Amino acid sequence: MKEYELVCGLETHVELSTKTKIFCGCTTAFGGEPNTHCCPVCIGLPGTLPCLNRSVVDYAIRAGLATNCEIAEISKMDRKNYSYPDLPKAYQISQYYMPLCQNGYIPLSNGRKVRILRIHIEEDAGKLIHERGNTYIDYNRGGVPLIEIITEPDIRSIDEAREYVEKLQLIMRHIGVSDCKMQEGSLRCDVNISVRPKGSEKLGTRTEIKNMNSFTFMERAMEYEMERQIDVIEGGGSVVQETLRYNPDEDITESMRSKEDAHDYRYFREPDLVTIHVTPEEVEALRATLPESPIDRQARYVNELGLPEKDASLLVKYKKVADYFEAVIEGGFNAKPAANVILGQVFRRLTTEEAKEAFDILPTPAQLRELLEWLEAGKIRMNLVKSAFEKMLDTGRPAGDFISEDDMGGLDEAALRKLCEDSIAANPKAADDVRAGKEKAVKALVGGVMRAAKGRADAQAAEKLLLELLK
Amino acid sequence: MVTPEEIRQLALLAKLEISEEEIEPLARQMEKIIAFADTINSADVGDTGFDTINGLENVFRADEVLPSLPQEEILKNAESTADGCFVVRKRGAAR
Amino acid sequence: MISTLHQKLVEKELSCVELTNLYLEAAQRDNAALNAYVTLTPDTALAAARATDERLARGESLGLLDGIPMTLKDNISTKGIETTCSSRMLQGYRPIYDAAVWEALQAQGSVLLGKTNMDEFAMGSSSETSVFGGSKNPHSLGHVAGGSSGGAASAVAGHLAAFGLGSDTGGSIRQPASFCGIVGLKPTYGAVSRYGLIAYASSLDQIGPLTFTVEDAAAVFDAISGRDERDSTCSGAKEATLPGLKRDIRGLRIGVAKEYFEGIKGDVRTAMEKAMETYRALGAQIEEFSLPSLRYALPVYYILACAEASSNLGRYDGIRYGYKTSSSYESIHEMVCKTRSEGFGKEVKRRILLGTYVLSSGYYDAYYKKAQNLRGKIVEEMRAAFASYDILLAPTVPMTSFPLNFTGQDPVETYLTDICTVPVNIAGLPGISLPCGFDSQNLPIGLQLIGAPFAEAKLLNAAYAYEQAADMYRPAPFGVQFEGGARA
Structure with a gap:
């Protein structure tokens, strides 16, 4: 039985968390009654024109820098023409010929790299709801800014795919350009997948799988598709290049395109928008606003602070947590107790993802540090630390309120x-x-x-x- | 030569319905127009790097929220709406 | 004309409401013959007229355009007022916002009499592709007003409005102005905001005035030009044109590109030569030169304009606004195809197909990309001419107006009428057409002047000088006529 290897590339759409849409001043706020976050521009009324949101360019450049990309000094907007009810102008303004970022990568824990071919900016379409034979359209999401991140087919396993997406999420959240929530649609992955005999250099025919809005679905879809392709080849057939949809109810991939969908997007330069010219100085200024890469941060926690990988990755997962942690241990203070308190006591209280991301707790880093300093000096024991900190979490009062001089000092x-x-x-x-x-x-x-x-x-x-x- | 099949393909992309009777005459007309467009073939020009007419660059707007229009205004000109959405209703042959 | 009307209002010879009613009554009476108007807007007009009268009553000083009755081409968005582009596709469409130029004119107190007829979606050279039928030439009802701003030209030349705004993508302001014996200005690309102009070809479209006099064109241009942050391609005008309008033009350097005159004969040629004599008498220097890339201008124009148009018109699918098919359909795709096929006329469909063709993979390089590169060459050559010349002189159209229902048989033949106007759009330059004579059938002939980018002041100055010296005004027997003629 021949052994096959998976060859996979990902196209990821990330919704940027700017305040307004990419080409108009409508809010990007989630929710709201249908068609209440719209204006003549984002519903594409005749005669309207797009105006590019400066922050979208800045966010995209930062995303590129955080993924080791080259930032193009000159980039342009293009029209991607196709007709579909969720696209009010019958074209999407995107970047085809000259994208903003190119040639980056995200490193994986196994030492391999997933190369990023390009990152470009574009607008999102509205939302379609198919019900009772009718199609309902809400354009609130139309015009929300997206970056599309396209990788080379460097991914070789489902685990690698998962890790790539998790790292992408981590980076984007860390630099504050997106909250990257798959379930909410602020992170959408399309998977390009093919198989080939292990050891072969040639690329097999690939298929594209869309519409997987959770990690689980993505993994299941990839598993199914990989097996399906192997079955086709082993059966003497050849894989047909097509776009597939993952069907979560039946756990299969199925063909998506109908004969009515022609593939010719007729890309051409968007005449209503002008060139984007980013100078090296501007790029450096934006680079200076980037926090330390979460991947580097995690490595530092493991290598320099001696934390276990699991703890390090949990701390780094939420930027505010990592920032708080580092404030507590600033100046080379012992990391382990601080990590334990945060990951133990605090996380027990902050049960949801949102709560951990917000990390809104009463004690300041300085207050926790004071407490831990007493521990370090041998003045108090760990169990006193814990009980005092519970009270500090409740009240926000300093450690001194709960620990008297009498309590301090060990017993002879x-x-x-x-x-x-x-x-x-x-x-x-x-x-x-x-x-x-x-x-x-x-x-x-x-x-x-x-x-x-x-x-x-x-x-x-x-x-x-x-x-x-x-x- | 502009073939009827090419016309059908173009019509599909452009979302136009061309009846069978119209296709032949349209193909002839398109041929003439394409032949006219073909006169640029004789031009000897490389990449002039033409971009936009006035060479403007970096025209941006600030990321500041402006009021959106009320839902009724947005839906005003639509033939078919429901629950605040634009609607395309199924309209089968048996109606 | 505008300053005359302005004087009448200021001197209280008649109230603005009275003036407006004169025009509205004339429109009711004469529009059947001219078919200049698609929609009359008496309520809007009279409300604005009353506001002008109130300002007068309060003793406020009146701006030049305050209370002046005017029209807007029906591809300029007017909030709450039907805007059809003379197409079935947009019949009943009422925009929910105003075009930038209309905002500017409202701020001036202009009185909107109505929306004018045009070729459907601005595609055409006769106004006959309009779903409402063509507009007639006030100098001869058996001849077309021209296109695509035929209605605007017919209204002004027929004295049914003091001025109008049109749009020009390949000559659509200048050609009808030429055919109807009036002034038509296409500004530099980017001088006037396109926000609210229903797009035909985004990199070529510009809004501009159609007027009786050059001075009127200058006044209107000054009012509507300017930077608009809603249009990223609009940098506004460099300077106002009225102040320097009447300067002496002695020493003006005029370039005449010989490619422009190939095939120009008969009455048009004679008129051109006379015009050049007039300029020489005014002290201008005229010199012939060559613009070799001009011969590619027409095909380049049609490739690029149709490409952009095929994309700009993709949005018309009946879902959010506009015409929707009443036939039955099985799918959204079918609904959209039927809607578009029923909503668009023949010429529009042809241009959409051509545009789709030149952008489709396999043809993109040979047509669209090559045309863009050629465009670069034309831009370079034409703009370079202004190192040696202040303005260029040419005919507006190689012929005078053609009879009704003459065009449309062979689409390419029709395209050839644009040969003199199109290069100006390709190069993004300002161009103006002024009346410079009449042919043996008494049909007007147009003289075209072309300026350097954003040099409307110099262009209008040159045009004014000729206009005053040549005086080619001839009133047509329609509309509102005052003592001393409307050119006073």
Whole structure:
């Protein structure tokens, strides 16, 4: 049985989070009653003209820089002509001949790179709803700015595809150009997929799969299509180049195009818009506004701060979390406790993705740091840190409000011994159990010591001493 | 030579319905027009880099929200609307 | 004409409402013969006229265009007022916004009498592709007013309006002005905002005035030109044209491209030669030179204009506005095809097909791309001429108006009438047509002057000087006529 390899490229549309649409001043805000975020320009009334939103260009350039692209000094807008009810002008203003960004890449964790062929700006179409044989059209989304990111066919596995999209999401969110939510449609992936015998250099015929609005669907679609193509080839046939739709109900891919859809887009230069000329100085100015790449940040957390990969990737996933974390440990402070508090206590409270992204918690980084500094200095124990921080999360008051001078300072040997003896005296049954050989019963005695010590005792030391005393 | 098949293809792209009777005469007319357009073949010109007529560049608008028009205005000229949307109603042969 | 009417209003010879009613009554009476108007707008007109009268009553000083009755070509968007492009496709369409030029004129207090007839979607040279039929030439009802701004020219030449706005993509202001014996100005591409002009060919269209006099054209141009942030291709005018209009033109350098005169004969040739004599007498220097790329101008124009038009007209599908088929259909695709085939006329469909052809893969390089490159060459050559000349002189059209129903038999033949006007659009230059004579049938002949980019002031100055010296005005027997003639 021949072994086949997957060859895959992705075309991703990312909705930019500018305030207004790409060619008019209508809001890009999500939702709203149908056709209430529209104007003569974005519904393409006769006589209207597009005006390019400066921020769209800036966001696209930043997206290009964050993915290692070259930014074109001269780029132009083109018309892509096709007739469909969600496209009011019967053409989409896009960039075909001279896109804004080219030749970038996103690195994968296995050391390979997914090369980005180009990134260009374009406008989104409206929304169609097919119901009861009728077609309803809402143009609120029409004119929302998009960047289209097209890769080379460098992806070799479904895992790589998933990782590429996750990294793309991470980067776009990190630099603040899009919230990249697949379920909401601010991130849409089309997959170009073909198969070939392993070791072959030639590209097989590819098909394009559209309409997968979750990671799960994307993976299932790719799995199905890969197998389908292999079956066709093994059966002696050849794969037909076509556009497919993923059908989630039946978990299959099916042909999408009808004979009415001709493929000739007749691209030509958009005469209503002028050239975009970006100088190297402007590019550098935009580059300076970029935060550290989340991929680099994650690597730094692992390599320099010694955090486990899993923790590092969770911290980096939400820019505000990572920023907060770094503020807490600024100047080379110990990273692990801070990470644990954030990923443990705080994340337990921030249950939704939105909450984690917003990371709106009361304690300031400085307040958490103060608390952790006391821990570091040995003035308090971890369990006191936790209980104090819970109260800080509730109230926003500083650590000092919940930890007095008395609580600080560890117990010396004599004090610990006294507390252990007190605990033994207060819990005769547990003490007897331990003497009888049930060592587990010592936990109850440790608990007694800890309560009395109000967090100033070290649990392990207490346990050791108790066992000794009860021998 | 502009073939009837080419006319049909163009009509499909341009979303025009050309009846069978119209196709032949239209193909003849198009041929004449294309022949007229073909006179540029004799021109010896390379890439002049012609872009836009006045060489303007970087004309932008600021990313500031302007009021949209009310829904009734947007829908005003449409023949068929429902629930705030433009509608294309199914209209089969048996009606 | 405009300043005469302005004086009458200021001196209270008649009220603006009275003036407006004169024009409205004349339109009711004479439009059947001329077919200049598609829609009359008496309510809008009288409301504006009353506002002018109120300003007069308050003793406010009146701007030059305040209270002046005018028209707009029916491809210029007027909020709430039907705008049809003389096509079934847009019958009943009422824009929800005003074109920039209409906003500008409203701010001046202009009185809109109505929307004028045109070739359907501005595609044509006779106004006969209009779904409402062609507009007639007031100098001879058996001849066309020209196109595509035929209605505007007919209205002005027929004294049914003091001035009108038209649009010019390949000669659509200048040619009807030439045929009807009036002044027609196509501004530099980018001098006047296209926002609200229903597009034919985006890189060639410009809005401009049709008037009786050059001075009127200057006044209207100054009012409608200017930067508009809604049109990214509009940088506005460089300077006002009225102030320097009447300067002496001694020493003016006029270039005459010999390619423009190939095939020009008969009465038109004679009129051209006389015009050149007039200029020499005024102290201008005339010199012949060559513009070799001019011979490609017409095919380049048709390739590029039709390409852009095929794209601009893609939006008409009956869903958001405009005509929608009443036949039955099985799919949206079928609905759209039927709508478009029933809504568009023959010439429009032909140009859409040609445009689709030259943009389609396989033909794009040979036609569209090559035409763009040739356009670059024409632009370069024509603009370079202004290093040696202040203006260029040429005929507007190689002939005078043709009889009704003469065109349309052979589409290419019709295209050839644009041969003198089209290069000016390709190069984005300003061009003006002025009456310079009459043929043996008393049909007007047009003289065309072409200026450097954004040099309307110099162009109009040159035109004014000729106009005053030559005085080729001849009133047509229609409309509102005042003592001393409308040219006073």
